[in-house]
Amino acid sequence: MYMLIKTYCCETDMCNSETLELPDPEERELNGMKCPSCYSFTSDQCQSKKTVSCRNNEDRCFYYGGSISLGDTKLKAAARGCTTAYMCNFISGTDIAFRNYSVLTTRAGCSIAKHSVYEL
Template identity: 45%
Template sequence: MMKTLLISCLLLALLPPVASLICESCFSQGKYCRNATTEECDGSSDQSCSTVIGVGKLSLLGSKLVLKSCIDRELCEENYASVSISSALYIQGKSTCCNTDMCNSGPPEMPDTETREPNGLKCPSCINIFSDECESNKTVSCRNDEDQCFYLAASMEFGGSSILGAVRGCATASLCDYIDGLEETDVGSLGFEIIQAECTGARGEDATEDTTVSPRG
């Protein structure tokens, strides 16, 4: 469950600072929102209501995530993002946007399943629960359009306690466009505090792909 929350935190990269509109807001496992609320977007910039759906291999506990909130309208143009942490942990996300109050309150549109083909690039691969550091000599093969190596460290509320977590892997440039502003994003209401987030170019050198899933990095 904690691994799922950590990986799910990646989807928050699709929620940069917000605008003056009323949108449905939620973050939930599965296809449908649970306990959805309303969110008044910040009127300081041009915003839309957004729905983000993530599908993939997250853990044994679930393979779908939905997140709804406000989003910078400029970022609606890039509606697909992909992350690979290992061959056994990955997620593909699709976002849709609309521009009237509560227009994102309907059921989300699921992303098309894409064949995940290695593209010759590799990134460091690790996932670490109970620490905001994640260092490893293992790598993961990037797939399709993933050409960036990402690092994300965060604190998450779980069972009334705050739990640290960190993760490294491959990502699409579209995800990294959002990560650029992630540390300024207000995600406290969803139980997350971003400690550090960054992307660097993926490399093409030979390495052995990590195919294991370990909770301690």
């Protein structure tokens, strides 16, 4: 599984109407680093039994656990894998609420990726 998030900050009227371009996942280059990998859509925890190879500027290993609510539907989720330093700053303790959608963080953390497997 691969998820890419791109953000852009602006301060003028209608500046957020532009569509952000995302890189082609197939063109991302391996950087020699690895992280523990797992995901769950039934719990806010997952145990890593495999590793994932990091790419481009992904130099951190992350762990995220929380819940996603949409109206009356609530789903627990957890994931481990590679990320960037920017995303580590973003995920630690971030809760999001918008209309009837919310994301509640229950567990989050990052560590520096290594050329060998680094357990969180």
